[in-house]
Amino acid sequence: MAAIPLGMQEYLFTLGILASLAGMVIAAAKSRKDIRAVLSGYGLNRMHILLMLGVVLAFVVLELVIVKPTQQLFFDDAIYQAMALDLLHTGQAWMCNYGTTASCFSGEIFHEPIGESFNLAIGFLILGVHRYSAYYTNFAQGAIAVAFTYLSALVLFGKRRIALLSALFIAMSPVMLVWAMPTASDMPMLAYSLIAIFCMLIFLRKKTLWTFGMALFSLSLLTYMKVDAVVYLVAIPLMYVVLDDKSIMASIKANVLMVKENLFNTRALVMFLVFAMAISPELGFAHSELVGGSFGFQGAYVQESCDTQYTIIAKSAINLQNFGANICSNLFFWFDAYKSDYVMQPIIFTAFGIFGAISMFILGRRRELLALGIWFLAFFLLYTAFYAGSVTYGVDWRFMLSLIAQASIFAGFGAAALMSLGSPRRKKTDDRHAL
Numbered sequence: 075m076a077a078i079p080l081g082m083q084e085y086l087f088t089l090g091i092l093a094s095l096a097g098m099v100i101a102a103a104k105s106r107k108d109i110r111a112v113l114s115g116y117g118l119n120r121m122h123i124l125l126m127l128g129v130v131l132a133f134v135v136l137e138l139v140i141v142k143p144t145q146q147l148f149f150d151d152a153i154y155q156a157m158a159l160d161l162l163h164t165g166q167a168w169m170c171n172y173g174t175t176a177s178c179f180s181g182e183i184f185h186e187p188i189g190e191s192f193n194l195a196i197g198f199l200i201l202g203v204h205r206y207s208a209y210y211t212n213f214a215q216g217a218i219a220v221a222f223t224y225l226s227a228l229v230l231f232g233k234r235r236i237a238l239l240s241a242l243f244i245a246m247s248p249v250m251l252v253w254a255m256p257t258a259s260d261m262p263m264l265a266y267s268l269i270a271i272f273c274m275l276i277f278l279r280k281k282t283l284w285t286f287g288m289a290l291f292s293l294s295l296l297t298y299m300k301v302d303a304v305v306y307l308v309a310i311p312l313m314y315v316v317l318d319d320k321s322i323m324a325s326i327k328a329n330v331l332m333v334k335e336n337l338f339n340t341r342a343l344v345m346f347l348v349f350a351m352a353i354s355p356e357l358g359f360a361h362s363e364l365v366g367g368s369f370g371f372q373g374a375y376v377q378e379s380c381d382t383q384y385t386i387i388a389k390s391a392i393n394l395q396n397f398g399a400n401i402c403s404n405l406f407f408w409f410d411a412y413k414s415d416y417v418m419q420p421i422i423f424t425a426f427g428i429f430g431a432i433s434m435f436i437l438g439r440r441r442e443l444l445a446l447g448i449w450f451l452a453f454f455l456l457y458t459a460f461y462a463g464s465v466t467y468g469v470d471w472r473f474m475l476s477l478i479a480q481a482s483i484f485a486g487f488g489a490a491a492l493m494s495l496g497s498p499r500r501k502k503t504d505d506r507h508a509l
Contacts, residue, residue: 084181086355087167087188091298093352097291097345098273104284105276112279113225116232117507125238126224133220133245134213137254143209146256146469153182154257155208157191158198167191183359189266189299190259209255215265216254219479220245222268227483229275230317230442233490234507240486243426247482248418249474260475263299267306268479270296271449274310278317281332287345294353297360302456302476304360309452313445320441371461379403379464388461397455400464404454407465407474408481417471427481430488437491450480 102109145151156169160178164170167188168181197211198204223244228237244250253261273292277285293310297303319325336342371388378384380402386395407417408424434443453476457463465471 083355084166084168084178084183087298087359088161088165088192090352090355091167091188091192091295093348094291094295094298097348097352098288098295101284101287101291102273105280105282105288108280108282108285109276112229112276116228117234118228122234122238126221126241129224129238129241129245130217130220132242133250133254134217136246137213137216137251141251141254143206143255145205146253146472147258150259151208151257154190154259155194155205157188158194158208159203161188161191161195162198188356189295189303190257190262192298193262194257208257212257212261213255215261216250219250219261219265219268222265222272223479223482226268226272226275226479227486229272229279230445230483231439231487232507235493236483236486236490238486239489240483243423243485243489244479244482247423247478248420249471249478252416252418253472253475256472258472259300260472263296263303264475264479266292266296266299267303267476270306270310271313274314275317278314283339283341283345286342287349290345290349291352294349294356297353297356301360301363302453304357305452305456309449312448316445316448317441374461376400376461377464377466379406379466391461392456392459394459396461396463397459400458400460400467403464403466404458407471412466412471415466417465419474423481423485426485426488426492428484428488429492430484430486433488433491434484439487446480446483450477450484453477 153169157167160166160168160170160181163175164173164177166178166181168178168183170178170181172178172180193215194208194211197207197214201207201210220241224237224241227240228234231237270289270292273285273289277289293306296306315322315325315329317325319328371391374388375385376388376396376399378386378399380398386399388396390396403412406412408419408427410419410421410424412418431443431447434440434446453473457473457476460473462468462470463473465474
């Protein structure tokens, strides 16, 4: 990225995210019959759509009644909103220091990419330029995350009750309610990650060119939400391989064969070329941040969470030393150890999640267990190894947003399994998608 003149690379970010969004929307429109067939095949009808929307509405009401909107991470919030304004005025993805209404000559690129600012720019365009427009834009992404938790759980397990309970758990999670409105980049990454997971699951069920395109471009769009989202470039393909067949080797062989069969498919090659062009600005940015980004770790003190009498000095942004310092706090969080510090995760939610993981193993849902485990552990390990990744480090318990959907789906499965223990076995004529 350094070889590109300053001020020009910001246009590339804008073009990349626009191409990703357009590609996903077009592919989703072309795949609408496949999406409808998958969802209706799992028993999603008008009544259950209303139930899903009811859970989303419950999340909205809880947020508006209980939580007062505020900017939790003021410095970052201000930068994202300033970048959003520059996107609207000039199309450049940075915070302008010196320029005109037509173009910017000198600006700052934050260590997070364009995604949050792009979403805020859309919000400003629709609602007007106001602090509350920024709040409500992120709030809308929280509601989208609740809805796509339902849809992803439904396609993953094929059971409406599991989907509904999963959506309920995420809708009531304190980390969701606290971080629904602040304009940090974690909520957009959560919402777009759930969209990408859903698109991958649709492609898993209906392997067509357009569902493949939808999965590709949703992944490209996701990477623009936060630098950390590049982890999904590995995590989502791994989840796909785990879920695609009864064994990982069988899945790999089947997909290698599918690639060979489509190697000279002109439409598939063009689609992949557009995807590569769309994602390359973000990959270049992520690489430059990995090589030269500071993330502010120099001289930072990291509290030892297993023995609070000691601290360490961070030597790099991510390493095993940080992991050792953060591991206890990031484990104890799931058992509501820090509610006195307003860092909350109800222990009953975690208990349902643990029961859900055990139930998946016992009930033969081991591929789903492994896929969700990969999704959860990828970000648990990443943030625990990050110098500022502890839930007790300032306001950085927001990172738990990257884990809350997986935890909620585990909990949804656990609650559904527990409910089924006291229910009589369903007859074959009953609705097989109800559990």
